[in-house]
Amino acid sequence: MxxxxxxxxxxxxxxxxxxxxxxxxxxxxxxxxxxxxxxxxxxxxxxxxxxxxxxxxxxxxxxxxxxxxxxxxxxxxxxxxxxxxxxxxxxxxxxxxxxxxxxxxxxxxxxxxxxxxxxxxxxxxxxxxxxxxxxxxxxxxxxxxxxxxxxxxxxxxxxxxxxxxxxxxxxxxxxxxxxxxxxxxxxxxxxxxxxxxxxxxxxxxRGFRKGEIPAKRITKEVQTKPEALCHFKETDQTHLCLGVRAYDLFHPDRYALGLLATILGGMMSSRLFISVREKKGLAYYIRTSAENYLDSGYLLTQAGVDNKKVFEAVKAILKEYKKAKDQKISAKEIKKAKDNFRGAMNLHLETSDELASYAATQEILKKEILTPEEIIGKIEAITADDLARVANDIFQPAKLNLALIGPFKEKEKFEKILEI
CATH class of the missing domain: 3.30.830.10 (Metalloenzyme, LuxS/M16 peptidase-like)
Known part of the structure; x- marks a missing residue:
């Protein structure tokens, strides 16, 4: 390649x-x-x-x-x-x-x-x-x-x-x-x-000169209980980010984390899209993704909801987090997520600019490049036990965080409902 x-x-x-x-x-x-x-x-x-x-x-x-x-x-x-x-x-x-x-x-x-x-x-x-x-x-x-x-x-x-x-x-x-x-x-x-x-x-x-590269500060993570941040703004709906601390780019479970994000909110038939939007009608947009930096990472659900139904929406998202933690994900649902990943990767890598980004990004971050086939192989190897282990590891009160923008000032009210 x-x-x-x-x-x-x-x-x-x-x-x-x-x-x-x-x-x-x-x-x-x-x-x-x-x-x-x-x-x-x-x-x-x-x-x-x-x-x-x-x-x-x-x-x-x-x-x-x-x-x-x-x-x-x-x-x-x-x-x-x-x-x-x-x-x-x-x-x-x-x-x-x-x-x-x-x-x-x-x-x-x-x-x-x-x-x-x-x-x-x-x-x-x-x-x-x-x-x-x-x-x-x-x-x-x-x-x-x-x-x-x-x-x-x-x-x-x-x-x-x-x-x-x-x-x-x-x-x-x-x-x-x-x-x-x-x-x-x-x-x-x-x-x-x-x-x-x-x-x-x-x-x-050739004008790029050789020389010592400045050192980066290592990210420090300290958290002992659920945390919330409220940014007061008179908006027509509340925009929120609800998620957990997770894995960096080199963690062996980063691929399982990504697959779990897909199952939770990475497609229109995902758990959160169906439960929060289709069944409850609480949000127009809702999605879950995983972010892996060099020395930190997280799983995050984003949504825009009615100002009067924010608490209901937060509880609905947490319910799906808890379900992923307490109940093993079925083989059928795992296969759908894996097939989605494979198909999405094929679509993503159709053009020369996307291929350049795919390879260059891996190299600048990890100094190695995995082929699409190698990455798909890692995704295919993920089991229900792997997903259960990851869910139980990340969905903990001391890793749970909520940031929102809307007509709210008291973060304590939200911290009280941040339970998994």
Whole structure:
């Protein structure tokens, strides 16, 4: 499926050739996310991501940067997460050299002009305001703040208004210099690509320097009883995140955790979708997912419910958690979840950009890449006993947390009903 090599400057380079593809994707991931930041510069990873699109010597302004791939119908973007920052471009194969030139140029040769930093500061402040006005999105940030508190894992990726207002050009340049190093980067080419791309990629990205990568703070988790966080807002419905602390990316039960999330709320025929939406009519959206970071993880159910029925909805979700803990899941239900996983993976990996993301993300996080067949094999090996063991391990009062946005101020009322 793929080939991996290490370039002279330490970049891990992956190729995934697909002869039948009509597109080619280049993706660059750098291990510099919000968990790498200091409190006073929280948000700098995301701020830096924005600044890569503001001009280089060859493409002097934002218009010149964006026009390059717009002229050939390319798709491109960038994103910042807790663990890493990513950049990608997807084009017709004949324009792959252009995409590589463009992406290497904005990453390695951006000017970071003071005037552009000041303008982009205003853009990011409006992005923060947008998230604050979107409770369905913002409650996810509150959930992680509740779990991890005042440490990098609990800080917002965008930063705060206060930190974004204070970040200056010198700090941006230092963060770029220290974090964007060869050993801290992964480049993946996927789709209709040539057989020998290593030299071309190195020529474009040779500006990545080798050097020591800054150490990340280890996430600390301390909890002895159920916890709740209420963010008061006069909303038409209450948006909630209800879940438990669980497993990190390297835990042997992470795949069983993911399958359990699918059974609980990962599809329209899942337990929570049927019980909370179809039978009780309490929510329009309800879903369960598992998140695995490098040093922490959780299982989470999200829903938007009538303000007058929040307590009923919370109890209904907890009832399904308890059921998964107390009663073994049937072979029929497990098979449905496994088949769903397999089919969803096949759909997910149809395109060159998704394949690039699939491989590059594994490499930047774990320094290894499992093929789809290997992952499916791990899913197929999961038994009812495995799911029961995981459910009994995670569905404990001391791991239970609830974050919500709505017309509520007294978290104690919610903590009283957080029982499994």
């Amino acid at each position: 793929y080939h991996k090599t290490i370039l002279k400057n330490g970049i891990r380079f992956i190729t995934i050739p697909i002869a039948s593809s009509k597109t080619a994707t280049i993706m660059v991931l750098v291990g510099a996310g919000s968990k790498c930041e200091k409190k006073e510069t929280n948000g700098i990873s995301h701020f830096l991501e924005h600044m890569f699109f503001k001009g280089t010597a060859a493409r002097p302004d934002a218009l010149a940067v964006s026009e390059t791939l717009d002229r050939v119908g390319g798709a491109y973007n960038a994103f910042t997460g807790k663990e890493y920052t990513g950049f990608w471009a997807k084009v017709s194969p004949e324009h792959l050299d252009l995409a590589m030139d463009w992406l290497s140029d904005i990453i390695l040769h951006s000017k970071f002009e003071s005037a552009e930093i000041e303008k982009e500061r205003g853009v990011i402040l409006q992005e923060i305001n947008m998230v604050l006005d979107a409770p369905m999105r913002y409650v996810e940030d509150l959930w992680e703040n509740l779990l991890y508190g005042d440490q990098p894992a609990g800080w917002d990726i965008l930063g705060t208004r206060e930190t974004v207002k204070q970040i200056d050009r010198k700090e941006i340049l230092n963060y770029f210099k220290n974090s964007y190093r060869g050993e801290n980067a992964v480049i993946c080419l996927a789709g209709k690509i040539g057989e020998k791309e290593e030299k071309r990629v190195y020529d474009f990205f």
